Amino acid sequence: MHQQLFRNQKELSWRSGLSLDRRTALQLMLGIPALIFGASAGNATSGAAPLDPKAFAILGNFLDILLPKTEESPSASEINLASRIIDLSRNVPNYPSLLESGLNWISETSQLSFQSEFLTLHDEKKEAVVTAAFAQADQTLPRVFAKRLRDDAMAIFYSHPASWPALGFEGPIQPSGFLDFEKAPVS
Amino acid sequence: MSNVIIIGSGAGGGAAAWRLTSKGLKVQILEAGPSFDPLTDYKQDNSDWETPFPVKEGSQGGYIVAPLQPLTEETQDIRSWSFMNGKYVPGAFRTSFGYHHVRGFGGSSLHFTGEAHRLNPKSMSLQSDYGVGADWPFKYEDLEYYWRIAEKISGVCGPSTEQRSPKNDRVLGTPHPISYASQALAAGARKLGLTVTENSLAVNSTPQDDRADCNYCGGCLRGCQRGDKGSIDVTYLRRAMQTGNLTVTSSTEVLKIITNANRITGVLAAVDGVLKVIEADLVILSAGSIFSPQILLNSESVHSPEGLCNDSDQVGKNLMETLLATSTALHPDKLGSHRGLPVDWISWDFNDPISIPNVIGGCRFSPSMAESDVVGPIAYATRIVDGWGKDHKRNMQEAFGRILSISGIGESLPNSKTFVDLASETNSHGLPLPRINSYIDEMATDRLRFMMTTCRNILAAAGCAAPIEEFSSIDAFSSTHIFGTCRMGNVTEECVVNSYGQSFRWPNLYIADASVFPSSGGGESPGLTVQALAIRSADHILRNKGVQ
Ligand SMILES: Cc1cc2nc3c(=O)[nH]c(=O)nc-3n(C[C@H](O)[C@H](O)[C@H](O)COP(=O)(O)OP(=O)(O)OC[C@H]3O[C@@H](n4cnc5c(N)ncnc54)[C@H](O)[C@@H]3O)c2cc1C
Ligand code: SF4
Numbered sequence: 001m002h003q004q005l006f007r008n009q010k011e012l013s014w015r016s017g018l019s020l021d022r023r024t025a026l027q028l029m030l031g032i033p034a035l036i037f038g039a040s041a042g043n044a045t046s047g048a049a050p051l052d053p054k055a056f057a058i059l060g061n062f063l064d065i066l067l068p069k070t071e072e073s074p075s076a077s078e079i080n081l082a083s084r085i086i087d088l089s090r091n092v093p094n095y096p097s098l099l100e101s102g103l104n105w106i107s108e109t110s111q112l113s114f115q116s117e118f119l120t121l122h123d124e125k126k127e128a129v130v131t132a133a134f135a136q137a138d139q140t141l142p143r144v145f146a147k148r149l150r151d152d153a154m155a156i157f158y159s160h161p162a163s164w165p166a167l168g169f170e171g172p173i174q175p176s177g178f179l180d181f182e183k184a185p186v187s
Numbered sequence: 188m189s190n191v192i193i194i195g196s197g198a199g200g201g202a203a204a205w206r207l208t209s210k211g212l213k214v215q216i217l218e219a220g221p222s223f224d225p226l227t228d229y230k231q232d233n234s235d236w237e238t239p240f241p242v243k244e245g246s247q248g249g250y251i252v253a254p255l256q257p258l259t260e261e262t263q264d265i266r267s268w269s270f271m272n273g274k275y276v277p278g279a280f281r282t283s284f285g286y287h288h289v290r291g292f293g294g295s296s297l298h299f300t301g302e303a304h305r306l307n308p309k310s311m312s313l314q315s316d317y318g319v320g321a322d323w324p325f326k327y328e329d330l331e332y333y334w335r336i337a338e339k340i341s342g343v344c345g346p347s348t349e350q351r352s353p354k355n356d357r358v359l360g361t362p363h364p365i366s367y368a369s370q371a372l373a374a375g376a377r378k379l380g381l382t383v384t385e386n387s388l389a390v391n392s393t394p395q396d397d398r399a400d401c402n403y404c405g406g407c408l409r410g411c412q413r414g415d416k417g418s419i420d421v422t423y424l425r426r427a428m429q430t431g432n433l434t435v436t437s438s439t440e441v442l443k444i445i446t447n448a449n450r451i452t453g454v455l456a457a458v459d460g461v462l463k464v465i466e467a468d469l470v471i472l473s474a475g476s477i478f479s480p481q482i483l484l485n486s487e488s489v490h491s492p493e494g495l496c497n498d499s500d501q502v503g504k505n506l507m508e509t510l511l512a513t514s515t516a517l518h519p520d521k522l523g524s525h526r527g528l529p530v531d532w533i534s535w536d537f538n539d540p541i542s543i544p545n546v547i548g549g550c551r552f553s554p555s556m557a558e559s560d561v562v563g564p565i566a567y568a569t570r571i572v573d574g575w576g577k578d579h580k581r582n583m584q585e586a587f588g589r590i591l592s593i594s595g596i597g598e599s600l601p602n603s604k605t606f607v608d609l610a611s612e613t614n615s616h617g618l619p620l621p622r623i624n625s626y627i628d629e630m631a632t633d634r635l636r637f638m639m640t641t642c643r644n645i646l647a648a649a650g651c652a653a654p655i656e657e658f659s660s661i662d663a664f665s666s667t668h669i670f671g672t673c674r675m676g677n678v679t680e681e682c683v684v685n686s687y688g689q690s691f692r693w694p695n696l697y698i699a700d701a702s703v704f705p706s707s708g709g710g711e712s713p714g715l716t717v718q719a720l721a722i723r724s725a726d727h728i729l730r731n732k733g734v735q
Contacts, residue, residue, distance in 0.1 A: 066575040073580055127576065134575075150575055154568035159235045166580065167564055167587040169525070174231035174412050177402025178526035181366045185523030185588055 050086055055103045058118050059085065062106060065123070065130045066150055067157050072166035076157060084156045085149070095148075102145025106133065109142075191728070192217060192454060192467040194441045194482065197294020199700035200473030201419035201427070202337065202718035206725035208432035210734050216433065217456055217465070219440040219474075220246045220290025223297055223420070229410035237563040240298045240409055245438055246290045248478055251610040251622040255281035255664060262632060262661045265512065265639045269656040271573045276662040284665040286477055286623060292437060293420030294475065295667075300407045300529040300558065301416050302712035303343040303389040305334050307351045307538050310549065310598065310708045317540060317547045320600045321505070321705040324676045324686035327353065333719035333726075338387075340426070341417035341718065342396050345387030351535050361392045363401065366527025369554045371518060372591050373532055375649025376552065379641075386533040386553060389417030389715070396422070403527050405557050423718070442616055443486040444470055444495055444696065451696045457616060469695040469728065472673075473721070476506065476702040480607045480672040481621035483683075496690050496698075499680045502673060503607035507599035507707040508625055509666040510550075512638035513559055513658040515592040516651035517571070523588045529557030537641075538709040540598070546633045548598030549709025552641060555594035559658070562590075570656060592656075593645050595638025596668070596710035602628050607672045625664045635661050668713050670704035687727040688720065699724045 051059060063076035063085070076082070089095035110118035110129050118129060133146035157163050164171055168185065170178075180186075191207055193200045196218045204214050221243045223229070228243065230236050257280055258266075267275040276282045288295045308327035313320040335358070337343075344360035362385035365373060373383040390407070391400045401415045414421050427433040436458065443455040445464065453466040472479050480503040484494040494502055518524075530553045536542065538549040556562055561571065564587065571590060572582045604626035609619035627635070639659055646654060658665075675698075676682035679691045688703050690696040699721035701713050708716075729735075 067580070068577055070577060070580050072584075130575070151569050155565045158564035158568045159237060161234050163564060166584055167567075168521075168584075169564055169587060171563075172230075172232050172234060172236040173404035173406045173525075174236070174402075177404040177413075178523070179402060181403040181523070181526035182364050184367055185521050185526075 051099065051103070054119075055100065056082060056086075058103045058106055059099070061119055061126060062103070062130065062149070063153050065126050066153050068123075070166070074162050076153060079157065079160045079162060081153055081156055085152060088152060088156070098141075098145055098148065101141055102133075102149065105142045105145065109133075190214065191469045191471065192465060193471040193473055194454065195219070195294060195473035195475065195478070195700065196292050196419065196424060196435065197473060197475060197700065198296055198419055198714045198717040199475075199721040200471065201293065201296075201423040202340075202721035203471050203473065203699045203725045204433055205340065205423035205427040206722045207728065208427040208430040210729050212432060212729070212732070212734065214427070214433050215465075216435045217439040217441050217454065218290075218292055218435060218437050219248065219478075220292070220437065222292040222437055223410065225410060225412045225414060229412045231404060231406045231409060231412045236406065236409065237565045238409070239560075240289065243291070248288065248290050249614050249620045250286060250477055251612055251620050252283035252286075252664060253622050253624045255283065256626055257281075258662055265632075265636050265657075265659045265661045267658045267662050269570055271570055271655075275658070281627070281662050281664065283623075284663045286669060287665070287667045288475060288477070292435065293418050293424060296418040296714060297410055297420065298408060299418065299667075299712075299714060301389040301418075302530055303338065303341060303345070303387045303417075303715040304708075304711035305352065306330075306708045306711055306716055307535075307540075307549065308353055309539050310706055313540060313547070313600075313706050319547050321674060321676060321681070323705050330716070330719050330723065331356070333723045334715060336722055337715050337718035341389040341422045341715065342391055342398070343387050343389050343417070343715070344392040346385050349384065349387075349535070350382065351538055359387065360395065363388060363390065363392050363528050363531055365531045366403070366524075368518075368522035368524035368556065368588075368591060369527060369531050371520075371522055372554050372593055372645060372649050375645045375647070375651075376534055378648040379644055381534045381536050381552070381645075383532050383534050386530050388528060388530070389422075390528060391415040391417075401528065405525060405527055405529060405562055407529050408557060408560075441474070441482055442618055444472070444482060445486070446488060446490050446495070446693060448490050451693050462616070469697070471697045471699050471724070473698070473700040475700050476669045476672050477607055477621050477623065479698060479700055479702045481609070481619070483673070484609050485618045491692075496673070496683050496692065496696070498692060499682075501681065501683050505601040505671040505674050506605045506607055506623070506625070507601055507669070507671040507704070508605065508660070508664065509668045510597040510599045510631055510635060510638075510660050511594060511658065511665070512597075512635050512642055512660070513555055513592060513594040514639060514642035514646055514654045515559055515561055515590060515656040516646045516654045517586060518589045518591050518649065518651050521588050522591070524556050524590050525562040525588060530554060537637075538711075540709065543634060543637045546630055546637065548600055548630070548634055550595045550597035550634060550638050551710035552593060552595050552638075552645065555592045556590060558594060559592040559656070561592055561656070591646060591649060591651055593642045595642055597631075597634045597638055598709045599670075599707045600630065601671060602626055623664070627661060632661060635659055668701075668707070670701045670707050670713060673698045673702035674705050675703040676705055688724040689727065697724050697728065
C-alpha cells in the first residue's frame with residue numbers, strides 16, 4: 001500500500017507544480033549545526049495571516065504523528081507545539097506559505113489515497129501520509145515541508161523540560177551543572 | 188584627554204588595558220560591541236539553553252568572504268557531512284560558515300571554551316628550520332614571563348608539566364578531572380599510542396579570584412553564567428576597572444585612525460552611531476585579525492595613501508585560519524557525554540612541526556562533543572537520531588549521552604591566496620568592509636586528511652560505531668582561531684609591526700591582538716598568547732614612558 005501511496009504523491013507533486021526552486025528549498029532546510037558552522041536564523045517578518053482553524057488542526061495532528069505521546073513523554077499537542085510553529089513561521093521568509101501549501105498537500109494526499117479528511121484518519125493511515133511526504137524527491141514541496149517541520153518540531157519539543165526526563169537528562173545545564181560528570185550516568 | 192586609547196576589549200585589548208591601568212596610566216577603551224550580562228543574556232539556566240551564544244545589537248561585525256575555491260574529487264574523503272543531513276556543502280565550491288567572533292566587552296573570549304595554551308617553541312621558527320611561514324622575532328623564553336602573568340590573571344588550571352615545554356615551570360591551578368565520556372575517548376587515543384593529558388583551561392577548578400569554581404555544565408561556548416570561566420570581562424577588565432583608571436565606551440566603532448605627518452593624533456569613531464573625533468597620545472589597535480586590518484586600510488590619508496602601516500603592502504597579508512577536522516560517532520554505552528568541560532583533555536603528540544608524516548606543521552587532538560554542539564536533546568533529535576514517531580522517541584532514549592566527538596586542529600601556514608583586503612561593499616558609514624580570502628593548499632589538505640584519519644581511528648579504538656557526522660575545513664571556511672594579518676617581526680618589508688607590536692612608522696601606534704602572530708602554532712588555542720603579547724607590548728609602552 002505504501003509504495004502505491006508514494007507513487008500517488010509523486011504524481012500529485014508534479015501535477016501541482018509543487019517542486020520548489022533550489023534557493024527556496026535550501027533556505028528552508030535546516031540541519032546545519034550552529035556552533036561550528038554558525039547557522040543564523042532568518043529575521044524577516046512575513047506578516048502572513050495565521051492558518052485557518054482546519055489547517056491549524058491538521059498541523060496539530062501532523063505534529064502528533066511526529067511526536068506522539070508515550071509512557072515517559074508527552075505528545076506535541078500537550079506542549080502546544082502547533083502554536084509555537086506558527087510563532088516561528090512569522091519570522092522565517094517563505095515559511096507561512098510553505099506551511100499552507102504543505103498542509104494542503106497533506107489534505108489532498110489523504111483525500112486521494114484514502115478518500116477521507118486527514119483529521120479523520122486512524123493513526124496508521126496518518127502515518128502513511130506522513131511517510132509519503134518524507135519519501136518524496138529532494139526539493140519537492142512535501143519533502144521540504146516535512147523535513148523542515150520535523151526539525152523545527154524536534155527543536156521546540158526537546159527544548160521543553162517535559163521532554164527531558166525520558167532521556168535521563170536533568171537540565172537545564174545551570175544552575176546545578178553536572179557534578180557527577182566523572183561517573184557513569186545513572187540510567 | 189585619556190593618555191591611551193585602546194580599540195577593542197578582547198584578549199589583546201583587555202590584557203593591555205589591565206597592564207597599563209594597573210601601573211597608573213589612564214586608558215579609554217573604545218569597544219564596538221555591547222556589554223553582556225551573564226545572568227540575563229546567557230541562557231544556560233533556561234529551557235532554551237541549547238540556543239547558541241546570544242547575538243545582541245552590534246555584537247557581530249560586518250565582513251565579506253570572497254568566493255572560495257572549487258571542490259575536487261580528491262578530497263571527497265574528508266568532506267563535511269552527516270548521515271542525517273547529507274553533505275553540509277552540497278555545491279561545487281568551498282563555502283563560508285563564518286568568522287566566529289563576538290563584538291562586546293570581553294571580545295570573542297565571551298564565547299570561548301577557555302583553552303589556555305603556550306605555543307610549542309618549535310613552531311616559532313618555521314622559516315629558519317623548515318623554510319615555511321615566518322619566524323617569531325623572539326624566542327619562547329622571551330614570552331615565558333608574560334605567559335606566566337597571563338596564566339595567573341586569567342586563572343589557568345592544568346598540569347604543571349607538559350611534554351612540549353622546555354621547562355616545567357608553570358604554576359597553575361589544580362587540573363580539571365576528565366569526564367566519564369572523555370575518559371572513553373582517552374582510552375581510544377591511548378590504544379593508538381597517543382599521550383593524553385589534562386587540558387590547560389582558564390576555568391576555575393577551585394574558587395579563586397573572587398570567582399566560583401566550575402560545575403561542569405559543559406556550556407562554555409554559550410557564555411558562562413557562573414563566572415568561573417576566565418573570559419576577559421571577568422578577569423583583566425574587571426581588575427582594570429577596579430584601578431579606577433579605565434573608561435570603557437561601548438557601542439563605539441572606530442572607523443579610522445587619524446595622523447599628522449609624524450604621529451597618530453586620534454581616531455574617528457561612531458559613538459552610538461554619531462561620528463566623533465577622539466584625540467589620543469597613543470593608540471593600541473586590538474580589533475582582532477579581521478577588523479584591525481580593515482581599520483588600517485580604511486585609514487588611508489595623504490600621509491599614508493596605501494593605508495596606515497601599509498608602506499610595505501603587508502597589511503591583511505598572511506591570514507591564517509582555523510584548520511579543523513572533526514569526527515563524531517555513537518559509543519555502545521551510555522556515557523552521559525553531555526556532562527563535563529568541553530575540551531578536558533588534549534594530545535600534543537603531533538604538535539611538533541614535523542610530526543605528521545610528509546607534512547610541515549603540527550596539530551593537536553581533543554574531545555569536541557561541546558564544540559561540535561552534540562550535547563543537548565535538540566542536537567540529538569536533529570542531527571543524531573533520524574525519523575519520527577514512537578520509534579524516534581525510543582531511539583532518542585537509547586542514544587542520548589552516547590555521542591563521542593573528537594577534533595584535530597592544525598597549523599595554518601600562510602599562502603598568497605589567503606588574506607584580508609577591502610570589499611566593494613560598505614558599512615553604514617560608507618567605509619569598505621573587510622573581505623576574507625581563503626584558500627586551502629595541498630599541504631593543508633594533507634594535514635586535514637591526517638587529522639581526520641586520526642580522529643576516525645581514535646573513535647574506532649574507543650569502541651564507537653562508524654562516524655555519523657564529520658566537519659572539515661576542506662569544504663568550509665569556519666574560523667574561531669584566526670591570525671596574522673598584521674605580522675610582527677624585524678624586517679619592515681615583511682611585517683607591519685615590530686616585535687613589541689609597535690608600528691615601524693608611527694611610534695605611538697601599537698597593535699595588540701591575534702593579527703600580529705607570525706605563525707599559528709600547531710593547533711594551540713591563541714588566547715593566552717594574545718594576552719601575553721599584549722602585556723609585553725604594554726610593558727614596552729610603560730618603559731618608553733618611564734613607568735616602572
Ligand atoms: C567559539 C570560539 C571558541 C574559542 N575558543 C578558544 C579557546 O578555547 N581558547 C583560546 O585561546 N581561544 C579561543 N578562541 C579564540 C579567541 O577567542 C581569540 O583568538 C581571541 O579572542 C582573539 O583576541 P583578539 O584580541 O585578537 O580579538 P577579539 O577577542 O575578537 O577582540 C576584538 C575586539 O575588538 C572589537 N572591535 C572590532 N572592531 C572594532 C572597531 N572597529 N572599533 C572598536 N572595537 C572593535 C570587537 O568588538 C572585540 O571586542 C575561540 C573563539 C571562538 C569564537
Ligand atoms: S563548564 Fe564550567 S566554565 Fe564552562 S560554562 Fe559551565 S560552569 Fe562555566
